[in-house]
Amino acid sequence: MEELEKNPETILEQIDDCRDKINKCVPHPPLRQENISTIRETFTQAQTPVPCNLPVSVTLRQKVNIEWPEKIDREFLNCIKLGNKLVLLASNTRFLNICNVDGTDAHHIPLPYTPWYITEVDHNTLAVSCTRDKVILIIDISTGYVTGTIKLRNYCYGISYDNEYLYVVIDRKIIHVMNMTGNLIRTITSPSVSSIDITVHKDRYVCINLSSINCYYLDGKLKWKFENGKFENNFHSVTVDEKGNVYVTDRTSDTIVAVSADGRNSSEILSATDGLLSPSGIHYDRDENILLVCNFWAHTVFLFDVKW
Numbered sequence: 285m286e287e288l289e290k291n292p293e294t295i296l297e298q299i300d301d302c303r304d305k306i307n308k309c310v311p312h313p314p315l316r317q318e319n320i321s322t323i324r325e326t327f328t329q330a331q332t333p334v335p336c337n338l339p340v341s342v343t344l345r346q347k348v349n350i351e352w353p354e355k356i357d358r359e360f361l362n363c364i365k366l367g368n369k370l371v372l373l374a375s376n377t378r379f380l381n382i383c384n385v386d387g388t389d390a391h392h393i394p395l396p397y398t399p400w401y402i403t404e405v406d407h408n409t410l411a412v413s414c415t416r417d418k419v420i421l422i423i424d425i426s427t428g429y430v431t432g433t434i435k436l437r438n439y440c441y442g443i444s445y446d447n448e449y450l451y452v453v454i455d456r457k458i459i460h461v462m463n464m465t466g467n468l469i470r471t472i473t474s475p476s477v478s479s480i481d482i483t484v485h486k487d488r489y490v491c492i493n494l495s496s497i498n499c500y501y502l503d504g505k506l507k508w509k510f511e512n513g514k515f516e517n518n519f520h521s522v523t524v525d526e527k528g529n530v531y532v533t534d535r536t537s538d539t540i541v542a543v544s545a546d547g548r549n550s551s552e553i554l555s556a557t558d559g560l561l562s563p564s565g566i567h568y569d570r571d572e573n574i575l576l577v578c579n580f581w582a583h584t585v586f587l588f589d590v591k592w
Contacts (some may be wrong), residue, residue: 287579290325290390298561314337314437315450316569320437321366338529338542338544338550338551338553339525340525340529340542340553340590340591340592341590341591341592342553342575342588342590342591343588343589343591344552344558344586344587344588344589344590345574345587345588345589346385346386346586346587347559347584347585347586347587348370348385348386348584348585348586348587349387349583349584350381350383350387350582350583350584350585351387351388351390352381352390352392352583353390353391358374358375358377358381358583359374359375359580359581360372360373360374360381360563360564360565360576360579360580360583360585361373361375361400361401361564361565361580362400362401362402362521362567363375363402363566363567363577363578363585364402364403364404364406364410364564364565364567364576365385365542365567365569365574365576365587366404366407366410366425367407367571368384368385369382369384369385369425370383370384370385370576370585371382371402371410371425372565372578372585373399373400373401373402373412373565376398377398378394378395378396378397378398378399379392379393379394379395380392380393380395380399380410380412380423380425382425385587393423393428395412395414395421395423395430396421396430396433397414397417397419397421398414398415398416399413399414399421400412400413400414400415400416400441401413401415401442401481402443402444403443403444403445403450403466404567405422405575406446408424408425409423409424409425409431409446410422410423410424410425411423411443411445411450411464412443412461413440413441413442413443413452414440415439415440415441416439418435418436418437418438418440419433419434419435419436420433420436420440420443420450420452420466421433421434422434422436422464425515432452432464432465432574433528434462434465434466435466436454436466438454438455439454439455439456440453440454440474441450441453441454441479441480441481441482442479442480442481442482442483442491442492442522443482444482444483444484444489445484446484446485446517448463449461449462449463449465449469450462450463450464450488450537451471451481451482451484453479453480453481453482453491455534455568456478456479456480456493457473457478457479458471458472458473459471459472459479459482459489459571461490461563472500472502472503472504473504473576478493478494479492479493479498480492480519480520481489481520481521482495482522483521483522483523483530484502485524485528487501487502488500488501488502488507488528488529489502489539490522490524490530491522492519492521492522493519494518494519495511495519496508496509496510496511496519497510497511497519497522497530497532497541497543498510499530499547501513507547508530508546508547508548509547510530510543510547510550511540512550518534518536518537519532519533519534519541519562520533520534520535520565521533521534521564521565521566522566523566523567523568523575524568525568525570525573525575526568526570526573527545528544528545529542529544529591530542530543530544530545531544531553531566531568531575532566533564533565533566534563535562535563535564535580536562537552537555538555538556538561538562538563539552539554539555539556539560539563540553540554540555540560540563540566540577541553541574554577554588558586558588559578559579559584559586560577560579561580561581561584562579562580562581563578563579563580564578564579564580565577565578566578568590569571573589573590573591574587574588574589574590575587575588575589575590576588580591
């Protein structure tokens with residue numbers, strides 16, 4: 285016990301290892317033959333909005349099953365949409381997976397470290413945090429080059445870009461606000477226990493841990509907190525739409541949880557009946573009002589139109 289107390293970084297590594305093992309233990313059905321080849325589908329049921337008690341509706345635009353040329357069985361952690369490109373991070377791999385929104389031209393960009401979390405800087409530039417390597421990479425996907433490397437002293441988790449600054453979850457306890465070269469601007473102490481992901485929008489940021497969603501003003505003051513015992517404590521990724529509504533993936537219950545901008549209303553807006561299978565990554569494209577969701581176990585991504 286005394287040894288663990290003297291080595292907090294070891295504890296964090298053990299927690300991450302346990303999380304990986306738990307993730308792999310989430311039951312999932314075998315892939316069917318029709319899911320092996322590249323499929324571009326627009327469902328007839330996409331014409332009907334998914335009902336919810338929020339002032340928002342989500343309608344399936346397209347489901348895409350992606351066949352990667354390397355034939356590697358990949359487990360998606362996070363995803364992002366940049367224009368007509370989809371970028372996905374796979375577990376325990378040192379590259380970015382990239383394809384068109386229809387699943388074509390699937391390829392990858394090799395990286396010197398393993399990426400875990402991702403954020404958009406502009407339409408060609410991404411920042412990814414490489415948790416176990418304590419590194420943030422700046423990547424130009426148009427050229428495939430790493431254009432910047434920010435080395436940290438501590439573990440970096442969720443990452444979000446807003447107004448020229450990166451907001452990074454450090455050691456699951458604090459938020460570092462830094463510029464694009466890694467210069468620390470300020471530090472925000474996070475009241476939330478063990479934060480894993482973050483997204484910034486206008487005058488606030490939202491952090492999640494496995495069981496709660498926490499919204500703060502940029503000075504670190506809590507605005508609202510969402511907890512619901514119905515969910516089985518496996519929140520994974522978070523994003524925010526243009527109106528401030530928050531969307532979180534819950535891998536254990538195969539759902540997308542939405543919370544209104546004021547924190548007063550919530551709903552499971554998507555579930556296994558919509559094709560979700562341990563959903564992991566989620567990203568809101570504010571240019572086209574599209575919600576991108578990727579499944580962890582299957583090579584499947586979903587594009588949903590969002591309307592208010």
